[in-house]
Amino acid sequence: MMPIDTRCFxxxxxxxxxxxxxxEPDRYSFLEKFPKTGRFIPRGSGLSYVAASxxxxxxxxxxxxxxxxxxxxxxxxxxxxxVEAGITLHALHIFLCPRGLRxxxxxxxxxxxxxxxxxxxxxxxxxxxxxxxxxxxEELEVFHPQKGVLKCSRAxxxxxxxxxxxxxxxTGVILKAKLRLARIPSPWLRVRNISFRNLQHMVEVLQQVNxxxxxxxxxNDFSVFGKNMxxxxxxxxxxxxxxxPAKLLESFHSLDRRPTQRFSYFNALSIPVFGFAYRTWHTxxxxxxxxxxxxxxxxxxxxxxxxxxxxxxGFIERQILVPEASVEKYIEKFERLLRSYRPQxxxxxxxxxxxxxxxxxxxxxxxxxxxxxxxxxxxAGFHEAxxxxxxxxxxxDNIAKDSRISRxxxxxEYPDYEKVRERMAAxxxxxxxxxxxSQKLSV
Amino acid sequence: MKSVIIGASxxxxxxxxxxxxxxxxxxxxxxxxxxxxxxxxxDLRIRYSSRVEYHAxxxxxxxxxxLRSMCNSKIGKADCLFLVSGQSDLDRDFEKLSEDExxxxxxxxxxxxxxxxxxxxxxxxxxxxxxxxxxxxxAQSRPRSKNTVYAASKxxxxxxxxxxxxxxxxxxxxIQYYRVGYMKTGMTFGRRSMVPYAAPAKVARRIVQGLKKxxxxxxxxxxWGALMLAYKLLPGFIFRRLKI
Ligand SMILES: Cc1cc2nc3c(=O)[nH]c(=O)nc-3n(C[C@H](O)[C@H](O)[C@H](O)COP(=O)(O)OP(=O)(O)OC[C@H]3O[C@@H](n4cnc5c(N)ncnc54)[C@H](O)[C@@H]3O)c2cc1C
Ligand SMILES: NC(=O)c1ccc[n+]([C@@H]2O[C@H](COP(=O)([O-])OP(=O)(O)OC[C@H]3O[C@@H](n4cnc5c(N)ncnc54)[C@H](OP(=O)(O)O)[C@@H]3O)[C@@H](O)[C@H]2O)c1
Numbered sequence: 001m002m003p004i005d006t007r008c009f010x011x012x013x014x015x016x017x018x019x020x021x022x023x024e025p026d027r028y029s030f031l032e033k034f035p036k037t038g039r040f041i042p043r044g045s046g047l048s049y050v051a052a053s054x055x056x057x058x059x060x061x062x063x064x065x066x067x068x069x070x071x072x073x074x075x076x077x078x079x080x081x082x083v084e085a086g087i088t089l090h091a092l093h094i095f096l097c098p099r100g101l102r103x104x105x106x107x108x109x110x111x112x113x114x115x116x117x118x119x120x121x122x123x124x125x126x127x128x129x130x131x132x133x134x135x136x137x138e139e140l141e142v143f144h145p146q147k148g149v150l151k152c153s154r155a156x157x158x159x160x161x162x163x164x165x166x167x168x169x170x171t172g173v174i175l176k177a178k179l180r181l182a183r184i185p186s187p188w189l190r191v192r193n194i195s196f197r198n199l200q201h202m203v204e205v206l207q208q209v210n211x212x213x214x215x216x217x218x219x220n221d222f223s224v225f226g227k228n229m230x231x232x233x234x235x236x237x238x239x240x241x242x243x244x245p246a247k248l249l250e251s252f253h254s255l256d257r258r259p260t261q262r263f264s265y266f267n268a269l270s271i272p273v274f275g276f277a278y279r280t281w282h283t284x285x286x287x288x289x290x291x292x293x294x295x296x297x298x299x300x301x302x303x304x305x306x307x308x309x310x311x312x313x314g315f316i317e318r319q320i321l322v323p324e325a326s327v328e329k330y331i332e333k334f335e336r337l338l339r340s341y342r343p344q345x346x347x348x349x350x351x352x353x354x355x356x357x358x359x360x361x362x363x364x365x366x367x368x369x370x371x372x373x374x375x376x377x378x379x380a381g382f383h384e385a386x387x388x389x390x391x392x393x394x395x396x397d398n399i400a401k402d403s404r405i406s407r408x409x410x411x412x413e414y415p416d417y418e419k420v421r422e423r424m425a426a427x428x429x430x431x432x433x434x435x436x437x438s439q440k441l442s443v
Numbered sequence: 444m445k446s447v448i449i450g451a452s453x454x455x456x457x458x459x460x461x462x463x464x465x466x467x468x469x470x471x472x473x474x475x476x477x478x479x480x481x482x483x484x485x486d487l488r489i490r491y492s493s494r495v496e497y498h499a500x501x502x503x504x505x506x507x508x509x510l511r512s513m514c515n516s517k518i519g520k521a522d523c524l525f526l527v528s529g530q531s532d533l534d535r536d537f538e539k540l541s542e543d544e545x546x547x548x549x550x551x552x553x554x555x556x557x558x559x560x561x562x563x564x565x566x567x568x569x570x571x572x573x574x575x576x577x578x579x580x581x582a583q584s585r586p587r588s589k590n591t592v593y594a595a596s597k598x599x600x601x602x603x604x605x606x607x608x609x610x611x612x613x614x615x616x617x618i619q620y621y622r623v624g625y626m627k628t629g630m631t632f633g634r635r636s637m638v639p640y641a642a643p644a645k646v647a648r649r650i651v652q653g654l655k656k657x658x659x660x661x662x663x664x665x666x667w668g669a670l671m672l673a674y675k676l677l678p679g680f681i682f683r684r685l686k687i
Contacts, residue, residue, distance in 0.1 A: 005633030026453045026629045028478035065453075068486035084482065095490055 002033045002061075009046070009054040010257035012307060014314025015375070015403035016051035018436060020058065026065040034145045041435040042169040044113030045088060047255050048120070049317055049401045051436035052168055058434050063115060063173065067091060070176060074099060079181040080138065085115035085174040093294055094248055097187060104182035105133045106297045110252055115174045120400040121166030121361050125215040125237075125297060128354045132363055134165045136180040144172035145432060153178075163420075163427055166361045168399075170424055170433045170443065185239040187246035189214070189293045192236045195283045199230035199331045202350060203367065209236045210352055215296060219282065220348030221275035222371060225339050230348060233283050237296050246292035253304040264311035266346045266374050274346065310374070315346070318386060319362070319370040319398035321353055326393045327367045333393070334369070337385055343378035345371045359416050360443070362398040370401070399441070407441045444572055447471045447514055447521045449502060449559055450528025452479035454628030455578065458647035459525055460487060460495075466651060469494040471514040471521065474528070475501055494518055502528055502555040503547070507562025515566070522570040523654065524563045526556040526577045526600075531593035531630065545592055552596035557603050573616030574654050577604050581624050581662065584671040587687065605659050620659045621650060624667040638670070 007022040022043075025033075034040075043053035043062045054060040063086035071082035079101055083092070089103065090110035096102050103114075107122040116122075117133045118140070124130060139153040142164055152161035164171045194209070196202040202218060209216065213236045220232040266274070300306060307315075322330045338345070349370045357364035373382075387409050390397060396413045397405055411417045421443055425431070446463050450456040452474035460470055464487040472480050477499035484495040496517035498510065514521055530551045532544060540548075560575060567573035579601050582594040604620040611618050625631060627640040641664050649663050662668035677685075 003629075003632050024629075024632055027476055028482075029476055068482045069489045070482060070485045072489045 001035070002030055004059060007060070008259065009051070009060065010259075011051045011403055012047055012049045012255065012257060013317060013403050014257065014310070014312065015316065016436060018051065018054055018056050020054050020056055020060055022054075022060050022062065024062040024065065031143060031149065034143075036145050037430075037432075039432060039434050040145075041433055041438075042115060042119070042173045044086060044116035044119075045111045046257075047109060047112055048116065050399070050403045050405075052120070052400065052438075053116075053435060055434060055436035055439060057439075058436075061173065064113070066175065069095065071178070074101070079183070080178060081181055082139075082176060082178040083114055085113065085118065085177055087114050088112065089114075089117075089298075090249065090252065094250075096181065097184070097248055097294070098245065100184050100187075101181045102184050102293075103179060104130045104136045108298055108300055109255060110249060110294070110298050110301050111255055114177055114179070115169075118165055118174055118177060119167060119169045121363075122400070123353070123362070125217050125351070127368075128210065128216070128352045129214070130182075131355050132166075132361060134361075136182075137165060137177060138180055139178040140164055140174055141176040142172045143175050144428065146428075146430070147172070149175065159423070159427065162359075163423060166359055167424075168360075168438055168443070169435065170431075170438055171427060172433060184293065186242055187292055188240040188242045188244075188290050189237040189296050190240045191289050191291055191296060193233040193282045193287050194236060195231075195233045195279075197231055198228055199335065199350075200328070202230065202232065202234065203327060203331070205234050206350070206352055206367075209234065212236075212238070214238045216351055217299075218348075218350045219278060220350060221272075221279055222338060222345035222348045223272040223275045225342065229335055229338065232279055232348070235282075235296070237293075239293070240290060242290070249292070249294045249298065249301060252298070252301040255300075255304050255307065260308070260312050262308065262311040264313060264374060265309040266344065268344060268377075271344055271346055271374075310346075313375050316373045316375055316383065316404060317370060317401045318373065318383070319368060319401040320386075320390055320395050321357075321362060321364050321368050321398070322366045322393065322395045323364060324366040326395070330367075330389070330393050330395060333389055334386075337382065337389060341379045341382035341385065343382045344374040346374060347372040357396065357414075359420050360399060360410070360414055362396065362400065364396065366395075399437070405441070410441055444468045444522045445471070445514075445518050445520065446523040446525065447473070447510075447563065448525045448527060449473045449556065450526075451483065451497070452476060454630060455623070455626060455643045455646055456525070456527040457483060458643035459527060459650065462644070462647040462651045464491040464493040464495070467491075467493070468523070469518045470496070471518050472497040473500070473502065473505075473510065475499060502559065503550040505555070505559075507558040507560075510559060511562045511566065514563075520566040520569065521563055522567070522572050523574040523576065524560065524567060525650075526560060526575075528556070529578065529580070529593075529597070529630070531582075531590055533590055533631075533634065536589060536591050540592060548592045549596050552593060553599045553603075556600055560603075560607070567616045568611075568614055571615055573614070575604075575607070575611075575616065575618045576650060576654075577601070577620040579620055579622045579660075581622050581667050581671055583622060585675050585682070587682075587685075589687075601660060608657060608659055611657075617655060617657050618659070619650070619653055619657065619661065621661050621663050622667070622671075624662065624664055
């Protein structure tokens with residue numbers, strides 16, 4: 001038997017909290033000790049905004065100790081690495097960066113594990129160029145207590161491969177992953193911040209720089225409700241041609257969530273001040289700079305207190321992908337909603353996405369709008385009204401980011417919802433892997 | 444430098460393997476499961492370009508002489524030997540342990556390390572940077588009603604190290620026996636304690652830093668020394684009533 005403990009788990013946004021069972025194997029003999037029956041859910045670094053790696057009735061199984069590099073091929077044409085899925089982006093950064101390489105798709109925090117990247121098929125700051133994490137996954141090894149250890153790839157066990165990427169840990173434990181690597185043209189980025197007046201202006205600026213930038217992101221200030229709503233700046237980054245080695249990101253603050261009694265520092269007074277200061281600093285004093293590329297990829301690594309500042313009530317992140325054809329109309333309606341409900345939005349951010357939506361992947365061609373909202377602020381009903389707008393306009397919410405998403409909403413937003421349920425049920429009729437999230441969504 | 448780690452697949456042993464690889468040591472790793480050892484070998488070879496080999500087996504059944512000759516043929520004569528492997532049945536003792544379990548605890552924590560240390564001794568003595576490192580526990584500081592067979596075996600191992608340290612006096616081989624405090628490893632998973640658990644990587648760093656010195660019964664982390672002194676000074680009539 002695996003030793004099992006009880007732990008209190010929080011989602012990053014603090015909207016979910018569960019006392020549930022926890023195991024943390026550190027040796028491969030766990031494969032033989034893993035019970036054949038019962039409910040489980042794999043856990044990587046546990047940084048998800050939602051309750052994806054724990055649940056009331058499931059044993060959460062942490063794989064952080066499985067963090068080794070198993071194969072590495074620095075081949076000039078097709079560099080590859082095979083890793084255990086508990087390895088973090090940080091460990092890979094420390095190994096790969098001095099060798100002029102990187103994982104091509106990196107979500108925004110170095111503590112995130114490769115297992116977590118695969119299970120949510122995450123995106124990076126360059127989604128419009130590199131696509132989703134699936135684009136760099138070549139092969140996986142997945143363990144299921146009833147099926148044993150299975151290899152899968154685009155050529156072998158295709159169904160398992162397809163369901164595991166973006167499968168929220170529901171197909172079993174990803175033990176190993178073979179990943180395609182990308183060469184870093186330079187460890188440095190040239191970064192420019194370009195101001196915009198409002199969301200419409202932002203779209204124009206994004207369109208102008210989209211083709212030439214290596215990565216893009218925006219900061220939007222939603223604390224003003226007049227004609228400048230959503231004002232901010234686009235951060236355009238391009239690899240520099242400088243080849244001097246950049247300092248590595250040696251350490252960062254952990255984002256592990258613990259119980260807290262802290263109150264929120266964000267309120268109707270502090271948010272506009274924060275927005276103004278952040279905008280002014282980046283557009284007036286830091287409008288152009290050179291930075292190590294990881295600093296751009298992991299913007300929160302140096303300011304992890306940002307999440308703590310929401311206090312014990314946490315926050316709600318809405319991340320919405322608006323289809324390209326509806327962007328203009330959507331922005332109009334979105335602004336109207338914000339004006340009438342006036343929620344307190346601390347941080348807004350946008351980027352362009354490319355590709356096609358399928359299964360429950362947060363993907364498609366269009367504009368992604370993200371907002372971090374202080375819970376229970378503004379007129380009641382904002383989130384429900386936003387849900388309705390999204391369904392109406394064919395936009396999708398990111399399941400990985402929003403704890404309040406319901407089964408009904410996902411069913412209406414994601415055309416493949418029923419198909420995913422059927423395929424998951426066919427793969428594992430006993431549903432041995434389940435989280436609070438998957439149970440809520442009935443996936 | 445060439446180092447052998449007995450119990451290298453997890454916890455402190457794995458952390459020591461990484462720390463030694465970082466310092467450029469070639470490694471010969473021993474533990475029960477080849478899957479763990481092979482993963483560690485790949486990782487250390489790739490990240491530190493070290494020469495790493497392993498042998499998988501239960502140390503109770505392995506002959507010290509065989510291990511030594513395997514090490515010699517795979518990486519060469521050992522300079523340092525780290526006896527890290529250990530097992531404890533934290534919740535059971537005395538009549539709750541079967542005879543087989545008592546034999547296992549004594550063999551893993553005492554007799555196997557003694558056999559292996561003795562077999563490797565000629566190579567350690569021959570080396571210009573020889574070192575023998577034993578891992579004990581704060582549990583052996585004062586006998587109590589918990590974990591007693593484990594602590595008694597570790598005490599016996601410390602006794603052996605003390606004797607050996609006299610034998611090694613005047614040679615180039617250094618000898619250290621550490622009484623290690625609580626660490627966050629598989630051995631202590633799920634256990635609550637009022638005192639903090641150390642990260643095995645931190646303990647490993649301390650042990651590698653101390654390779655050039657002799658020391659028997661050294662506490663790591665250091666502050667455990669003060670805590671254990673207070674614990675030892677507790678009068679018997681109070682100590683007997685304590686459930687710690
Ligand atoms: C600061 C911050 C910035 C972020 N930025 C981005 C971003 O830019 N883009 C983006 O897409 N996402 C982003 N995210 C979200 C994050 O990438 C995902 O939530 C990711 O899944 C977290 O990985 P984790 O290792 O913490 O996984 P966990 O939270 O532990 O688990 C997430 C899911 O992965 C599954 N899982 C984990 N390990 C395994 C395994 N070995 N086998 C099978 N399933 C497994 C779990 O079951 C669960 O369903 C961000 C998160 C944070 C905290
Ligand atoms: N953890 C603590 O809080 C703590 C406190 C004080 C002292 N210590 C001591 O520190 C040392 C390391 O402890 P740890 O916590 O790192 O332990 P651990 O995580 O349980 O690792 C023990 C290691 O020893 C190996 N091992 C055990 N029995 C073996 C056998 N019969 N044959 C071959 N290998 C064997 C294990 O490999 P396999 O699993 O493959 O067998 C593993 O590599 C031990 O001596 C322990 O007594 C630990």
